[in-house]
Ligand SMILES: Nc1ncnc2c1ncn2[C@@H]1O[C@H](COP(=O)(O)OP(=O)(O)OP(=O)(O)O)[C@@H](O)[C@H]1O
């Protein structure tokens with residue numbers, strides 16, 4: 320469990336997938352062995368890593384439903400510096416199908432038991448919802464990474480996410496902690512963004528990553544080429560920001576281990 324991180328925020332479009340893909344790539348660029356798990360039926364991380372979600376033989380759906388071992392669902396595209404457990408819309412069905420099964424919240428944790436030691440870091444891209452898939456990610460994880468877009472409604476919903484984390488901690492995963500909040504799509508010229516950023520620091524102090532991810536068109540373009548930004552435009556501000564985030568993340572981990 321020590322190396323698994325859930326990237327989550329039930330608010331949609333805040334940069335979860337962009338953060339998961341680019342943090343994974345930046346950690347891999349530092350020589351780390353990384354696995355990205357796509358746990359969102361939208362399959363955006365899958366596509367963003369250049370994996371065709373329409374032709375998957377095995378996906379995270381099969382793993383959650385115990386129809387396949389984790390190792391059989393993991394792919395390593397030639398051009399990619401890290402491994403991926405892809406997914407597609409099939410995963411939508413898992414939520415309902417899980418309702419009747421024993422240990423439904425522990426499916427992913429159990430599935431990763433034999434695989435997780437092969438990686439330095441495992442990052443899970445979660446759906447924009449606090450559903451059973453997200454709970455599976457939280458039960459499997461050591462840390463939660465929360466991307467936040469610094470705008471008016473940013474803090475709304477954060478308290479229900481923190482409550483869910485607390486509940487999972489009490490019931491299923493005492494080791495779970497918030498690793499950090501990441502300010503995404505940040506525009507420093509925007510007064511409101513600066514104000515929300517200050518509020519975040521007031522509330523969450525050192526849980527807020529110093530590294531800020533700016534709004535950068537290269538980050539938005541890279542997924543349509545099926546690659547992380549570091550491979551698409553290494554010199555872009557987005558790429559540099561995610562490299563800085565990866566360094567800060569690794570420092571934090573070294574301290575807490
Ligand atoms: N720093 C950024 N600069 C510019 N565009 C960005 C940035 N981060 C994300 N985007 C774009 O914003 C949109 C939403 O980002 P992303 O898909 O990462 O969010 P998400 O939280 O995963 O969304 P969902 O809740 O639907 O899963 C995407 O089109 C993405 O390319």
Ligand SMILES: [Mg+2]
Nearest residue numbers: 335336359363
């Ligand atoms: Mg997403």
